[in-house]
Amino acid sequence: MSDQLIIFDTTLRDGEQSPGASMTKDEKVRIGLALERLNVDVIEAGFAAASPGDFDAIAAVASAVKNSRICSLARAVESDIEQAGAAIASAEAGRIHTFIATSPIHMQHKLRMQPDQVVERAVQAVNQARNLCDDVEFSCEDAGRSEIDFLARIIEAAIDAGARTINIPDTVGYAIPDAFAEMISQLLVKVPNADKAVFSVHCHNDLGLAVANSLAAVRAGARQVECTINGLGERAGNAALEEIVMAVRTRQDLFKIDSQINTQHIVPASRLVSSITGFPVQPNKAIVGANAFAHESGIHQDGVLKHRETYEIMAAEDVGWSTNKMVLGKHSGRNAFNTRMEELGHHFANKDDLDEAFAKFKDLADRKHEIFDEDLQSLISQVELSPQEERIRLLDLQVHCNLGKDPRHASVVLDVDGQRQVEMAEGDGPVDACFKAIEAIVQSKASLLLYSVNALTGGTDSQGEVTVRLEKAGRIVNGQGADPDIVVASALAYIKAVNLLNSNAKANPQETV
Incomplete structure (x- = not known):
């Protein structure tokens, strides 16, 4: 059994499936290069068949990244696999990751296929992928709710067809660590040709157990973990890369393996993903949260000052916290x-x-x-739109507030397709009035799903970074704005989101692992 834990990062694919977390091609390349600096083994860059934009982004990441293997997801569908192969063609090392559902509920109600048909389709998909790429991964979607004997049967067939990585995803976050570990152990025994493939896990966090399930699987014999930066992902998210990597490295007494991750790049990668997606990292988040290495208790402070390891099981510098000192x-x-x-x-x-x-x-x-570094990340991470897509620009903004006086007023001046337009509106507060004034001009008729303000640094002169999430006709976009004046930042974020809604829509994948 290998003594290396393969880190398969799916921030650019599964992470992007978080509502509102869509990334541009250039942003995907930036994150891909950050993952390469982390020394991630495999980067799942997207789902090539999802849209032309996703295809182009995968191809761009494949061209830019040289030291990590670039992977594209594909359903067990001929056209999906063809597009996946084409998207990773320029990669120094590529992988096609194909999947099909294996649980009774998915086969009956989603696929409407019999088990024999599912096995046949899986073999066809792996054969086709193997003809396009020498590295093929096969996933049993919803393996966590699949029958163990059927899993063993389809995995054996997939390995015989040429799959060299077998992924056991807990697609709906249903698994419990002991039971999930037992499943991995049984499969390694029940599958006759298990020694010809690396077994992988991909755990979702619906019950808050994604990291625990992944680590239990590693102890049971899994040698690849699929994870994301900051645990980003649809619904409750995925197993967090930083937690998996540091748990294994910190507890070498239990895990007789280690990853090749360069941990000093963890915090910069976390901040980059957070700034691009607009998903702030909670302060008490393990490893990358602002309070992860903070000590307020006098007893703790005294202990750390005397000997760091009294209250710290890892050094902050080891995960990149020392990189934020440049001012x-x-x-x-x-x-x-x-x-x-x-x-x-x-x-x-x-x-x-x-x-x-x-x-x-x-x-x-x-x-x-x-x-500070946070300001620089925000400065660059704003979504860049082409002149044709940036139809609306903020020219001026004035707000008027008096304590105890209601309502508040806002006056905005916008450039819309080259025409100067002015509108005034009232609201419950300056931001509400500002948004109403903007909406009176742009008439987007979008629903506001999220309004989030995050102070990038300490101090009263800190930039406020605002995320505005809008939804219209099923399409969800994030707009971000940053400015020392949070009302200005809010206006910039709202306008950015409206411009994104007006840009070409991105198709959504029909199925996910």
């Missing part, structure tokens, strides 16, 4: 700015892009005394 300001030069951006994982394609970003940095530095 830039209005006197900082272009070289210092560019160097720090490269350290944070952003490489400018050309001088014009650098000049544009540096100008934004200088503008922010004139309004904010100290610029």
Whole structure:
């Protein structure tokens, strides 16, 4: 049995399935490069058949990343597999990940297929994928609720057909650690050719057990874990990469294996994903939360000062917390700015892009005394739209509030398709009034699903980073804005979301692992 734990990151695929977490092609490339710096073994870059945009993003990640294997998901459908193969064609090392449901409830009600038909379809899919790529992974969707004998049967057939990784997903987050570990143990015994494949797990967090189930499976013999940065994913999310990696590395007395992850890049990767998706990391989140290594109790502080290991089981520096010390300001030069951006994982394609970003940095530095890494991440992570897509721009904003006086007023000036438009509105507060004024002009008729404000750093001059999530006709988008004035940030975020709604819609995958 291998002594290496393979880390399969699906932030760009399963993580993107979180409502509102869609990423642009350039953002996927940036995250892909951050995952490469982490030394992730396999990056699942997307679902090529989901949309032309997803196909292009996978191809872009495959071209940009050189040291990680690039994977595309595909249903056990001929056209899906063809597109997956084409999307990863430029990768230094590629993988096709094909799947079909194996639980009785999925086979009967979703697939409307008999077990024999499911096995036949699985074998056909693996054979086709194997002809396009020498690395094929096969997943049994909803394995957590599948019958063990049928799982053993279809896995044996998939391995015979050429699959070299077998994934056992707990698709609906139903599993309990002891029972899930027992399932993995039984499959390793029941499948005659199990020694010819790496067994993998992909756990969802519906019961808060994704990491626990994954670790239990590793102890039972699984040698690949599918996970995401910050535990991002649909519904309650996936197993968090940072928790899996650090649990295994910290408890080497129990796990006689380790991953190849460069843990000092964990925190920068976490911040990058958070800033791009608009999903803030909760302060008490393990490993990457702001309070993960904070000590307020006097007893704890005294113990840590005397000997760190009295209350810390790992060093903050080991996961990248030491990388946030650089502070830039209005006197900082272009070289210092560019160097720090490269350290944070952003490489400018050309001088014009650098000049544009540096100008934004200088503008922010004139309004904010100290610029921290969080400010820089936010500066770059705003979704860039083409001139054709950025139909609406904020020109001016004024709000009027008096304590105890109701209502509040907002006046906005927008550029809409080159035309200056002005509107005033009343609301329960300045942000509400601002949104109503904007909506009176743009007439998006979208529903506001989420309004979130996150202070990027400490201090009263901190930038407020606002996420606005809008929904219209089943399409969900995130708009982000950042500014020291949170009302301005809110307006920018709302306008960004409206512009995204007006841009080309992205199709959603029909099935997921």
